[in-house]
Amino acid sequence: MKSKYLFFILLILLIPGACSRSKILPLEGAWQWISIQYITGDTVKWAETANLPEQSGIKMWSAGHYLCLYRIKADTTYDYSYSGGTYKLEGSSYEETVFYHDMIKISDMVGIKEMMRMEIRNDTLIQTYPVDENGNLMKHYTIIEKYVRLD
Numbered sequence: 001m002k003s004k005y006l007f008f009i010l011l012i013l014l015i016p017g018a019c020s021r022s023k024i025l026p027l028e029g030a031w032q033w034i035s036i037q038y039i040t041g042d043t044v045k046w047a048e049t050a051n052l053p054e055q056s057g058i059k060m061w062s063a064g065h066y067l068c069l070y071r072i073k074a075d076t077t078y079d080y081s082y083s084g085g086t087y088k089l090e091g092s093s094y095e096e097t098v099f100y101h102d103m104i105k106i107s108d109m110v111g112i113k114e115m116m117r118m119e120i121r122n123d124t125l126i127q128t129y130p131v132d133e134n135g136n137l138m139k140h141y142t143i144i145e146k147y148v149r150l151d
Helices: 003-022
Strands: 028-038 043-049 057-060 065-074 077-090 093-102 113-121 124-129 141-149
Touching: none
Parallel strands: none
Antiparallel strands: 028 043, 028 057, 028 141, 057 065, 065 077, 077 093, 093 113, 113 124, 124 141
């Protein structure tokens, strides 16, 4: 009888440790791109909204790595772009280190570290950048990207 109690006590003590090893961060998973805005001062210079299937994107995070893929319609053809690498998230401070990159209209960024603010509101993720090392927005322009959780 004592061995049964001992077994249950050990089981109860081991369950929290096993669960914490497989804990998934709120960011991890797949997110569907829904919009982007490019702002200078108080003026939105351009904005795009996803329009499936012509204009779409997905960004995925898992165990310190990220990957994003986009399909953008340009006149009668499609442009495809991608980016991937590692990330660090501390509170709302987010940093990507780019390992793979082929983004439309952007010069080569392999090896670049991008600093952003990251915010998750219910099923919506908002990335705002560029920011400095203290998380303050840069004054010359701001980009705001929004994603909605897929899984």
